[in-house]
Amino acid sequence: MEALGFALREEAVLNTLTEDVLKSSEIEGEVLDKDQVRSSIARRLGMDIGALAPVDRNVEGVVEMMLDATQHYDRPLNVERLYGWHAALFPTGRSGITKIVVGAWRDGAAGPMQVVSGPIGRERIHFEAPEAERLDAEMNAFLQWFEAKSNIDPVIKSAIAHLWFVTIHPFEDGNGRIARAIADMALARSEQSTQRFYSMSAQIRFERNAYYDRLEATQKGDLDITKWLAWFLACLDRAFMGADTILASVMVKAKFWEKHDVNVLNPRQRMMLTRLLDGFEGKLTSSKWASIAKCSQDTASRDIDDLIKRNILVKDGSGGRSTSYSLISE
Structure with a gap:
């Protein structure tokens, strides 16, 4: 330590x-x-x-x-x-x-x-x-x-x-x-x-x-x-x-932020990624994102799509209401 x-x-x-x-x-x-x-x-x-x-x-x-x-x-x-x-x-x-x-x-x-x-x-x-x-x-x-x-x-x-x-x-x-x-x-x-x-x-x-x-x-x-x-x-x-x-969990979090530039992310994205790194309970959906980040469903979807393009999040499931997202494993 x-x-x-x-x-x-x-x-x-x-x-x-x-x-x-x-x-x-x-x-x-x-x-x-x-x-x-x-x-x-x-x-x-x-x-x-x-x-x-x-x-x-x-x-x-x-x-x-x-x-x-x-x-x-x-x-x-x-x-x-x-x-x-x-x-x-x-x-x-x-x-x-x-x-x-x-x-x-x-x-x-x-x-x-x-x-x-x-x-x-x-x-x-x-x-x-x-x-x-x-x-x-x-x-x-x-x-x-x-x-x-x-x-x-x-x-x-x-x-x-x-x-x-x-x-x-x-x-x-x-x-x-x-x-x-x-x-x-x-x-x-x-x-x-x-x-x-x-x-x-x-x-x-x-x-x-x-x-x-x-x-x-x-x-x-x-x-x-x-x-x-x-x-x-x-x-x-x-x-x-x-x-x-x-x-180990602390080191994973540290390596994640070393790899990804926090300055290109908006406050909602930084907050939600921190939640995921700290062990988010259940599946992350766009509805949960909107609720936790206190934004509209459209804004949540744009935030998530941006993180997918940056190879930070990956889509799970078959689409529709059951679609959830998780961090890409390093």
């Missing part, structure tokens, strides 16, 4: 942070809009990525939490900071349509905090968290340990912090995402850097079933967390290997 120029390193960091936010939410079954996440991160980090997509406030909250954890890793983790993260995750005070306690520890009003699965009437209880009355003491102990100087390897500390926080389960919702943010904060502290080129959350999303199985087995067992630590470290190692994929 040291061989990368500043602009490419910045691009790689943006890609990594985008993956972190998207995949940490996907682990919990929540799918965020990639363009919104990327735009929100770029704006907050002062990166110029062209036209920025309008961003939903729920996306803003997730991004705000993740960036606070990784970009300000050297600031103390305390109760108020965790309350702020939780409030950012649930700006409406609701999880879906359910009203929840936001910006504070859960109370006992809804009964025991249980992690369950299965249909109503046949639920399977995977884990029951400590009672609400114990949360102040439990979280004070956790935060004192997290901030204390110790001889624990900082990567091991990240693994323990992840498990410990999610086991306390101090909030009504959002505990998994906050646990992963805390783990990322500990990893950033271990590296003494705000720049990372791997995504632990993306790797956990890929191994989600094993992740939940290992958490459940550890939480239901005795106090031996050796198998959890072994799994976490192995998962982290696989995340390191995934950094090659992030770097």
Whole structure:
């Protein structure tokens, strides 16, 4: 990574942070809009990525939490900071349509905090968290340990912090995402850097079933967390290997813009080509071009035809309404 120029390193960091936010939410079954996440991160980090997509406030909250954890890793983790993260995750005070306690520890009003699965009437209880009355003491102990100087390897500390926080389960919702943010904060502290080129959350999303199985087995067992630590470290190692994929996508983008003169393209074309290079979801049609670029169908068709003549885009399909377009492979 040291061989990368500043602009490419910045691009790689943006890609990594985008993956972190998207995949940490996907682990919990929540799918965020990639363009919104990327735009929100770029704006907050002062990166110029062209036209920025309008961003939903729920996306803003997730991004705000993740960036606070990784970009300000050297600031103390305390109760108020965790309350702020939780409030950012649930700006409406609701999880879906359910009203929840936001910006504070859960109370006992809804009964025991249980992690369950299965249909109503046949639920399977995977884990029951400590009672609400114990949360102040439990979280004070956790935060004192997290901030204390110790001889624990900082990567091991990240693994323990992840498990410990999610086991306390101090909030009504959002505990998994906050646990992963805390783990990322500990990893950033271990590296003494705000720049990372791997995504632990993306790797956990890929191994989600094993992740939940290992958490459940550890939480239901005795106090031996050796198998959890072994799994976490192995998962982290696989995340390191995934950094090659992030770097490859950055290099493809850099080579593309080296080959094609950006000055002969109009702003709409530059924006749409950037979308394609960043991993456009679905097929690109002239209708989608017109909608995203906020132009007429005729203008979209002219933009696309010009890129075909320049050997940048190629037509897919048999024509008509089903016609789509993709980048010509280098």
